[in-house]
Amino acid sequence: xxxxxxxxxxxxxxxxxxxxxxxxxxxxxxGERLTCGDGLALYETPDLWSVLDLANLVRxxxxxxxxxxxxxxxxxxxxxxxxxCHFCAFHRKRGDDGAYEYTIDEIRAExxxxxxxxxxxxxxxxxxxPWHPFEFYTDMLRAIHEEAPRLHIKAFTAVEIVHLARIxxxxxxxxxxxxxxxxxxxxxxxxxxxxxxxxxxDDRVHDEAFKGKIRGDAWMDVHRIAHELGxxxxxxxxxxxxxxxxxxxxxxxxxxSQQDAxxxxxxxxxxxxxxxxxxxxxxxxxxxxxxRLPTVDTCDTGYYQTCIPLPFIPDDSVLERLYGPTGLExxxxxAIARLMLDNIPHMKTFWIMQTLxxxxxxxxxxxxxxxxxxxxxxDITKVEGEGTHQEVTVQDLHRVMRESGLEPAExxxxxxxxTRNDAEWSVR
Ligand code: SF4
Numbered sequence: 001x002x003x004x005x006x007x008x009x010x011x012x013x014x015x016x017x018x019x020x021x022x023x024x025x026x027x028x029x030x031g032e033r034l035t036c037g038d039g040l041a042l043y044e045t046p047d048l049w050s051v052l053d054l055a056n057l058v059r060x061x062x063x064x065x066x067x068x069x070x071x072x073x074x075x076x077x078x079x080x081x082x083x084x085c086h087f088c089a090f091h092r093k094r095g096d097d098g099a100y101e102y103t104i105d106e107i108r109a110e111x112x113x114x115x116x117x118x119x120x121x122x123x124x125x126x127x128x129x130p131w132h133p134f135e136f137y138t139d140m141l142r143a144i145h146e147e148a149p150r151l152h153i154k155a156f157t158a159v160e161i162v163h164l165a166r167i168x169x170x171x172x173x174x175x176x177x178x179x180x181x182x183x184x185x186x187x188x189x190x191x192x193x194x195x196x197x198x199x200x201x202d203d204r205v206h207d208e209a210f211k212g213k214i215r216g217d218a219w220m221d222v223h224r225i226a227h228e229l230g231x232x233x234x235x236x237x238x239x240x241x242x243x244x245x246x247x248x249x250x251x252x253x254x255x256x257s258q259q260d261a262x263x264x265x266x267x268x269x270x271x272x273x274x275x276x277x278x279x280x281x282x283x284x285x286x287x288x289x290x291x292r293l294p295t296v297d298t299c300d301t302g303y304y305q306t307c308i309p310l311p312f313i314p315d316d317s318v319l320e321r322l323y324g325p326t327g328l329e330x331x332x333x334x335a336i337a338r339l340m341l342d343n344i345p346h347m348k349t350f351w352i353m354q355t356l357x358x359x360x361x362x363x364x365x366x367x368x369x370x371x372x373x374x375x376x377x378x379d380i381t382k383v384e385g386e387g388t389h390q391e392v393t394v395q396d397l398h399r400v401m402r403e404s405g406l407e408p409a410e411x412x413x414x415x416x417x418x419t420r421n422d423a424e425w426s427v428r
Pocket of ligand 1: 082084090091126159213
């Protein structure tokens, strides 16, 4: 039963059966920032439809009818890893069944294949290989760049960057080497950082589920330095394992604070009004016109482009005893992330982990504006079957978007529109 009605300007009418959600809807209407307490109320309310409606309202304010995708290829260059995170079913030790590592020549071949298939992006992540020297990673980037100069290389989670800083010994004089390593990777062809490895920024969860991996503050430091160097990044949240809902909300709050710090100067240049050192991009048109979202052309610092909530998939991990989140919890979490993360332009449903049917719902009514890409091979998680061949075609993506009444728009990694003419593509 959906009772009290909240008028949201001329945009839409949200009917809320829960008075707490009705009060939050008023804040969303005014473009006010939500608190973690608001987020918890959105998690606890039985009125899931209102939560989805609010997220959809914000998504349409920011992106109208557009749904983004890209034509990409994933390269997981090795699954051999020095660590053994409890939630991870991907890692192997050298000599284990299924352990693999690509050579530079094999990586070259992958780049050629990706470019020939029309990909605009190569997404490169792997385990923390115990023996590869730092030069392997710069050679890998140069090899991809030589074979396919137009491919944008989005590579290395913050955990890998910290690993590379350690093995490269680039630091010294009090520096941990992160900046030096990012500069060398950038010179070798690195275009941006993906957002993996964040998990949930909470020390208890860290110690129970992924001890040995960097903590949240170190993860955020890598992204802060990347932003200072003009490198754009994304942010994930792997949820549904040992964390609670409030820990997810604090994770979102930390990302939001860091994004505020990054975007404040840009907001000043754009004449965007800010209060309390906050940059809220998700308000109504009169306080925030959607055309003023930061883009690579208008913002010369790096920033978090998109957030990607990732549901934990327990199969074959040490935490296999857990159930993992349900479909409704996934819908709710993505919608709440859209509402809480008011200064991150995009919200992605990663169809590989959410499934394509659920991603369609999230695009249509749950706050997502992006579905990732055509992917092809993805070794890290598999929601169906044993294979790592996980490909959708552009036609598949168009179909799920059009069926939802959305306009499919191909983007490059930096959210510029891609136009195609036969085998040629360009951005604008
Ligand atoms: S999550 Fe990453 S760092 Fe942890 S075991 Fe898996 S591959 Fe290694």
